[in-house]
Amino acid sequence: MKIRKARLTAWGIAAAAAIAVLPFLLLCAYWHPVGTHAVDWISNWGGRYEKVSYWAQQLDWYRTTMGRYTSTALLSTTHHWYSLPVARCVFLALHLLLGGAVYYCVRGVFRAALGVHLVITLAVLALYVSNLSNPYDSLYRLTGLLIYQTGLIATLLLAGLLCRGKVGWAAVAVVFAAGTNEISLVQCGGLLIGLVVYRPELLRRSDTLVLLATAIFAATVALAAPGNWVRAALYQTSTHSLPESFALVVATGLFTWLSWLSSTALLPLILVGSSFLPRVTLSRKNFLLLGTAAIVAPPISFTPVLLATRAESFPEGIADWQIIPVALLLSVLVASRPRYLLSTWQSALLVVLIGLVGTLGRVSIDRRRDGAVASPWERIVLTAPPGRAWQQLLSGRSAAYSASVERQYGEVRRCTQGICRVSSLEGQFDNYLYDVSYDRRSRAGGDVWFGYLVNHSGVTVVSQHWD
Structure with missing residues (x-):
């Protein structure tokens, strides 16, 4: 009977989590590239690298911009394979690969039935999407996916x-x-350090020493790139001192934890997870080790970015996905404690709470009278990203946005050389597929490379007034 209750609780969580994750996969069907930096790579930087070899391009990036050898190698292929249908499939595949990497990691940690692994995976992914501060930056920015999400996938596989x-x-x-990004480099280092602390006897094995030597070599190649210093020089005008930057690292870590605890279903999931997670045996030393790792993981992960840029740059997408490794660490800690079996009503209430908090968040009505007349559907205000993603899909906003971009493509194809003024976008407000800060079409100078998206270079695309 107790086992049956635990299974019902687990599958209830899985259902709630799947509802939270699904809209972000469906939104891939309406994706379009937005200016910086997606159009840059799709256009091969306006044809800048058309007359050089692929390897010469990698060397140029390494010398002049940064040492992210993996992500620049991936991004440099974009102009070869890009078409809108292929790009949408790539986005969907990368999101599915992230789920697969979480699942693979979970199966390596927990010895249990496959269904339990699936429940844990969905719960972790639901925590992630319900925590998004900028869904475009985290899920739909081309460079963000090929730099940070690929790094996260590789780290989870590691x-x-x-x-x-x-x-x-x-x-x-x-x-x-x-070679993807500095955060993944630090997290891989943390994994390897944790491995030798957890199992010091592995240092006597030659294959472990080869692994550590390989990691040191890869980190050296990434960090010693001349382009890193060129990039760091862009932030030399910052007024932040080194102590101030370190203080900001700590403050950012504390704020991140406060955000997770106050606005996500993290605490309810910890409580209900104790009733169905498979047991894991940890010594007191290893429990404290993993607990400390979970607490300090966010500020340590933020350190490379905040110190290198002197706190001038901190993309939201970087902070969003830190909850994934932390949630996995917490699941191991919870699984190592004595099982707490909930009653049927307690389990049902917690599952409903997790579903409501994770998918809808705080629900309210927009009572403003200014601006265009809003439909009753648009008057409903949801704070949780999954609920807002469903709202964008079901209201037709995402489809309207996609149709307006398709219309712009047609207008660009009909343009001659020079300035090409295209019709305004529709449905771009409260749209996770679009971020105005990346859109050069809305700026005075226009987007000089937008025409590459439809094989019509040589025009500068400027949007008319928005809807």
Whole structure:
């Protein structure tokens, strides 16, 4: 009877989590590239690299901009494969790969039925999407996915490989992840340090020493790039001192934790998770080690960005996905404690709470009288990103936005050389597929490379007044 209750609770959480995750996958069907930096890579930087080899392009980026050798290698292929249908499939595939990487990591940690692994995976992903501060930056920005999400996927795969003792493939994952972004590099380093602290006897094995040497080599290649210093020089005008930047690192970590605890279903999931998570045995030392890692993971992950830019740059997408590794660490900690079995009513109430908080958040009515007349559907205000994503889909806003961009494509194709004024976008407000800060069409100078999206270069595209 107790086992049956735990299973019902687990599948209730899985259903609520799937409802929260699904709209973000469906939105991929309406995606379009938005200016900086998507159009830049799709156009091969306005044809700048058309007459150089692929490897010469990688060397140029390494010398002049940054040492992210993996992400620049991936982004440099964009102009070869880009078409709108292919790009949408790539976005969907990357989101599914993230889910697959979480699942692979979970299966490496927990010995349980496959259904339990699926429930944990969906719960972690639901926590992620319900925590998004900028869904466009985290889920639909081309460079964000190929820099940060690929790094996260590789890091999760590394964790799963280490749990299974697959050192050879772990070395491949380290090389890939270290070259995607500095946060993934730091997190991979944390995983390897945790491995040798957790199991120091592995240092006597040659394959472990090869793995550590490979990680050090990959980190050196990424960090020693001349382009890193060129990029850092852009932030030399910052007034932040080094102590101020460190203080900001700590403050940002504390704020992130406060945000997670106050605005997500993290605490209810911890409570209900104790009733169905498979048991994990941890010594007191390892429990404290993992607990400390979960607490300090956010500020440590933020450190490279905040120090390198002197606190002048901190994209929202960087902060959003930190909840994934923390949630996985917390699940291990919860699974190591004595099981707390909830009653049927307690489980049902918690599952409903998790579903409401994660999908809808705080529900209110927009009573403003200014502006255009809003429909009753648009008057409903949801604070949780999954609920707002469903609202954008079901109200037709996402479809209207996509149709207006398609209309712009047709207008660009009919333009001759020079300035091309296109019709305004529709449905761009409260739209997770669009962010005005990246859109050069709305600026005075226009977007000089937008025409590359329809194989019609040589025009500068400028949007008319918005709706």
